[in-house]
Amino acid sequence: MRTLQTSVVTENIKEMCIEANHFLSEDMKECLFNAVDEERTSLGKQILGQLKENLQIAGEDMIPICQDTGMAVVFMEIGQDVHFEGDALEDAVNEGVRRGYAEGYLRKSVVNDPLIRENTKDNTPAVIHYEIVPGDKIRIIVAPKGFGSENMSRVFMLKPADGMEGVKNAVLTAVKDAGPNACPPMVIGVGIGGTFEKCALMAKKALTRPVNEHSSVPYVKELEEELLKKINETGIGPGGLGGSITAFAVNINTYPTHIAGLPVAVNICCHVNRHVVRVI
Numbered sequence: 001m002r003t004l005q006t007s008v009v010t011e012n013i014k015e016m017c018i019e020a021n022h023f024l025s026e027d028m029k030e031c032l033f034n035a036v037d038e039e040r041t042s043l044g045k046q047i048l049g050q051l052k053e054n055l056q057i058a059g060e061d062m063i064p065i066c067q068d069t070g071m072a073v074v075f076m077e078i079g080q081d082v083h084f085e086g087d088a089l090e091d092a093v094n095e096g097v098r099r100g101y102a103e104g105y106l107r108k109s110v111v112n113d114p115l116i117r118e119n120t121k122d123n124t125p126a127v128i129h130y131e132i133v134p135g136d137k138i139r140i141i142v143a144p145k146g147f148g149s150e151n152m153s154r155v156f157m158l159k160p161a162d163g164m165e166g167v168k169n170a171v172l173t174a175v176k177d178a179g180p181n182a183c184p185p186m187v188i189g190v191g192i193g194g195t196f197e198k199c200a201l202m203a204k205k206a207l208t209r210p211v212n213e214h215s216s217v218p219y220v221k222e223l224e225e226e227l228l229k230k231i232n233e234t235g236i237g238p239g240g241l242g243g244s245i246t247a248f249a250v251n252i253n254t255y256p257t258h259i260a261g262l263p264v265a266v267n268i269c270c271h272v273n274r275h276v277v278r279v280i
Contacts, residue, residue: 002136003083006092008280013096016142016276017072018104021064024055027210028273031248035185044243051271065272069106070144072097072126075205079135090128098122129201141208143275149186149268152178155200158262167192167264168227174266175231180240183270186247187211188231191265193255202253203267208275211249224250
């Protein structure tokens with residue numbers, strides 16, 4: 001059994017909130033830089049060049065990559081041999097978010113009630129997903145999610161008879177409906193299977209997978225590649241102003257489901273797709 005003070009979690013969450021909002025992960029940075037060369041239209045190249053310049057300025061001057069510094073989404077994979085001491089774990093996570101957004105001078109975008117809509121003034125509470133796994137380590141992912149792209153996400157409760165073509169149509173429908181509103185080039189997270197809420201969670205988690213890594217399931221890998229090709233053929237392009245690169249990646253997660261259902265969730269993220277991973 002390993003004992004860990006929750007204050008350690010707080011400090012790491014604080015640092016991760018600041019890091020995620022100022023620096024792209026290496027896979028996203030590589031993807032963006034390569035896209036400047038791969039984009040076939042002059043306007044698309046110009047927009048991607050501006051995004052690249054924006055990223056460099058953000059890192060050099062410690063200015064957030066985007067004015068929408070997002071709602072903090074936190075995934076915690078907790079080893080079953082870890083024993084926490086100190087504040088309640090959820091309080092420790094939210095304290096880390098509060099400190100990160102205060103000390104990083106990040107925009108506070110969370111309201112305390114979805115209808116009354118009074119700002120909490122510290123960007124808490126976070127949306128926290130816990131998973132108990134073997135071992136004595138904690139793997140934390142902090143993924144601030146802006147709502148320009150979040151608002152374009154969809155859940156489709158398909159019939160089993162809709163099959164593979166139904167899944168493809170659902171993903172393409174979500175992307176085409178999003179158009180320029182999701183700040184393309186996008187990263188598309190897809191969850192297939194499970195239940196209504198499970199497929200949405202899988203789609204969200206899929207966004208944190210490196211964009212240069214495919215599913216280990218052969219048919220899913222083929223589906224990711226086919227959908228990315230079809231999405232880039234839509235011509236939506238960088239900034240939604242036309243071009244050959246509308247998305248950087250399509251990441252798909254699957255899960256067993258009921259004989260009567262085929263749930264599909266599409267969680268769209270903008271070109272920054274912010275996420276930081278640490279293991280404690």
